[in-house]
Amino acid sequence: MSRNSYSIGGLVTKMRNPDADLRFMALNDLISEVQRSGDQFGVDDATEHSTVEQILALMNDLNGEVKNLAVKALAALIKHVSESRIQTIIDRLVAFTASKDEGVRDIASLGLKTVVAEVTPGSPLAVTCCTKLAPKVIAQLENPASSSELLIDSLDLLSDILSRFETTVRTNTSLQTSSLKAITPLLSNPRPALRKRAVATLATLISAAHETTLFNSLVTSTVVKFLKGSDIEQLKTSVSLVAALARTAPVKMGKKAKDLVPLIIATLQKDDDELKEVALQSLEALVLKCPTEVAPFFTQIVEAATSLLKHDPNYAGDDDEDVEMGEASDEEEVDEDDDFGDEYSDDDDTSWKVRRSATKLLTACISTRSDLLSTFYQTVSPTLISRFGEREETVKVEVWATYTVLLGQTKVWGTGSAAKEGESTNGRLKRKRSSDQMDVDEGPISQLRLQTPAIAKSIVKQLTAKSLATRQAGFALLHELIGVLDGGLETQISPLVSRVEASLKTPDSGLSGAATQLKIEVLSFLGLFFRTHHLKIFVDELPKLVNLLVAAVGDKFNKIAAEAFVAATDLVKVLRPVSPSVSSTSAAVVPQINALYAATMKRLTSSDADEEVKGKGIVCLGTLLFHAGDQLASDYDTSLAFLRDRLKNEVSRLNAVKVVGEVADSPVCKGPAFETWIQECLVEVSALLRKVHRPLKVASFACIKALLSRSGSGLPPAASQALLADLQPLINDADINLLPLALETIATLLSTDASTIAYVQNSILPRIYELVQSPLLQGPSLDALLAFFTAFVRAGAEPLPLVQTLAQAAESVKKTVDDSGTQSGMQSLATSSRCIGVIVREAPQVADGIVKEYETIIQSSSSSSASIILGLLTLGEIGRVVDFGSHKKAFNKIIEHFSSSSEDVRRSAAFAAGNVAVGNSDAFLPPILQLIETDDKKRYLALQALKEVIIHSSADSLAAISDTLWTPLFDNCQAQDEGTRNVAADCLGQLTVLNPAKYLPQLQARLSNKSRHTRATVIAAIRFTFTNESSSYDELLAPLIVEFFKLIHDSDLGVRRLALSSLNSAAHNKPHLVRDHLTTLLPELYGQTEVDESLIRMVEMGPFKHKVDDGLDIRKTAYECMHTLLDTCLKEIEIHEYLGKVLAGLSDEEEVKKLCYLMLVKLAQIAPTAVTQRLDDSVPAFTETLQTTLKDSAVKQETERLAELQKAALRCMVVLNRRASPTNTPKFSNLVQTVVLAGRFASEWKELAQNAVQWDEVDAMEE
Structure with missing residues (x-):
């Protein structure tokens, strides 16, 4: 006997001990041993047999804890025993489930469920469960002698097996058939709870079954039969089954929707509230899961739900909106198992359940059909508003939630109309909205505005409810309402403020925290209310509102205080607007500002505020100073000193830095004390640049920019040098994102204080020269470096030494370029040339000498490639701003370098030639055009030069020569070389923008050219016109859209990809051109997202085979276009179809995923x-x-x-x-x-x- 068997045998012996504690401990030790050993656990057959038998015996133990632990022990062992033993466990547990002893039956059912839960799906044990356990469970279901309790437990267990082992069940058709046969008769069982379990199990079965045969059989033989009958219980069951099947098998159910939906709607006419409730729930599931398939019945569904929302046969009062609830009823916990049965007496009113279900159905309709918003406001909204005063609290909250969903849908799908209809009440728009958005139909917003007075009156009236949850829901609805309309409560200010006051003064009681949540919701609402309503609307209530905020700021609950600070911050911005110009402060406002300031300082200086409260409080203080600092000048010693001191606090300094920067920008804060504070803060914030915390550094730069802007030329030299000393360590490429901020700050100092030039010359400039050699210097960093040199020269630096040192700094890079021609070295040379270019632009008097120097370099046969490249790039940068008319030899030499053996030299020569032609097109453009027309070898480089001319020339000068450029470019559409075609396309596109009326028709004429190269070039050229922001030629582009995008189906993959890319560009930059054609374009676009097997090929690479998908780029571009349309043409997209394509893409290649x-x-x-x-x-x-x-x-x-x-x-x-x-x-x-x-x-x-x-x-x- 192995050691493991011996130890387990000892535990089995203990399990037989009369002492329950020892039996419990033995089981516990066994579980620990199994878990510790893992896959290494193993015992001999005899020990395994005795262990399993003893654990099964303990399931009848008199001690409940021992029985429960025996179940866990079986679950732990199930993966480590033989198949015969598993069968023994299953047989014994199944036998136990038929016991008349409820305790034994329950523990056996728990054991079986636990065993199933421990089996890994897809494992051999999963097959065992499906082939050994499931048939025994089905046999119990078919046994007429089985009790209701046993049937319920068996259905639960079978459902677990079907759902957990879905993959295995899917291939076991006999199990599917036998399960359906056993469960279906139970749908007629008189016990509601059992019928419900049968419905749930059937839904799981149909979901697991791959073929539709089983589903069709169930629907035809049972569901339709029941729905066409008159038995109320059978109608409830069948309707519930439809709902369950819609949730678990929506695709299958969708195919039967046209047959089932009319039958379900018909059941709503039956005089049975429970049937109505279940039918409404079924329709809700169908609307949510099969929105496309139920679309033909949507009007009927909405009408039925709207009608039943008013279903209240036992109430003889007036319209619900006139009912004032004296008390709020507690929400009932409803036993869902009784949904099928008649558990209530005739005296019980269950009509509220019907109204609740009708409301939820309307929520589903609104959520899934954003295209019908206008219709909803006509048909559904008035009824919902009339039920805002619903007497049943549960239904009332649900009605409000439904209307909140309607408002949310309007915010997403209808706010474009808000932008066009008007501004917010206080004369400003809360959000930026594009002109395109303003063109959308005004329907939903217009209708909502008309209904807003009724909505506001009804909801404000209901805010007196005693139920805190109800009040919270009411404020949430109002929050959503004013968020959509940017206002809307102008007629209810007085009663609204009274309700706000009552809610904020609600005493805290109990442990639920309901009062706290209500207050937070109210304060959040107030913040948005202040942002969306003009001061004059609520000025009479201002003292009361300020007093409420002051009290909330001092609340003992930090969450409330923090939210109060946010609301106070929003109020301050309304009390004293400073944009677009500073307004005067009225006598009514000054006391309120002082009160808010006093409360803010009191809370900030207290010891009981946590960091969140202090953070929001500091922001509020900053806003007070920014907007009303002149009113608070007498207390600058306290307020400004507090902010300055917070810069020294490690926890709060990040927030403080942001606020200090905001206050520094204030148009109203002035005076000697303020100016002194600016300089003190600059010293503190500058020192923070040496900290490791990166977000702090970024915030510090923004703050320093504001402080420098405010201090201007009045900054003491010592402060300037201290700041430069703090900036000096950051002048490197270690953090390329911080670098531009540091360089811009130095440039600002140079422009405001010329005395800093000496420090920069000695301490900063050496680092700059090192930086120029970095290959990482691109984009914002390069722009900032150029701005630095511009400021440095303007401040009085000698230009010639700068150019010479830059040239020397490039020497180390030159060797790298000569040896390996690396791209990083080329980038460094380009950086040097650009720096020299901006220096010459600021000091043109040195241009002639520099040009001569580099002219000599490019003409010398002894010059290295790197020297020539630097010379060419520099001449190009200078030539753009200096006329090379007296340096024609230099230009001729540049052209000669078109024949260089070095590709980098050739590219640099093209750059130089084009930019020199910008400076004098009359002299230097003709030779470039001649090369395009006559020299096949140099045509590509000449086109690159021409591209430089087009990019850098002014619009006026380009217009004068456009006709000269068009013909040679247009003739290159059919070039075999792709690079040549691409350059030609870019140039043609830019010229087309200059004179679209003339050039667009010429491009259009070649869209159907037989040459795929020509079609590709023309598409690329037209694509450029979509990227231009000008709308002056949109009328000319519009007729081309449909014809242009027919090329999505072009036979050439390259043309097809370019067409999709162009559609993406149009959707991004000019969506109004695309929007009207999406009905036609979207199906074609969706078609391009599908995998085309004919474009997949296998390529042999040595001993390996590699799959190449030539259609991947097409699909990726199509999905990119879909992504763009989601941003710009949302209202024209049928969201369910769109979502289906996105889900399909989750199984595509990495880029598409x-x-x-x-x-x-x-x-x-x-x-x-x-x-x-x-x-x-x-x-x-x-x-x-x-x-x-x-x-x-x-x-x-x-x-x-x-x-x-x-x-x-x-x-x-x-x-x-x-x-x-x-x-x-x-x-x-x-x-x-x-x-x-x-x-x-x-x-x-x-x-x-x-x-x-x-x-x-x-x-x-x-x-």
């Missing part, structure tokens, strides 16, 4: 209901991505790419998980729990979730 992740995240924000209903459909694709593993031979790049892809998937899932729930999205929730949180992605998920919350907070602050 990443795009689809981004689109899903965006869709989750703008169409949350639609996304939630399809989350389970995304599970197979997410699972495959997360479970992908690489071979051991994978290279580092492959590993990094997979890690990046999986992180992108997780980031998307984090956002989607907010919409998920085990009830509505069981598969997605299970994926998160089993694959992510219980696997190797757990820590990464946690980090991503935390980051997502932080970004949400930032977004909320920016709104």
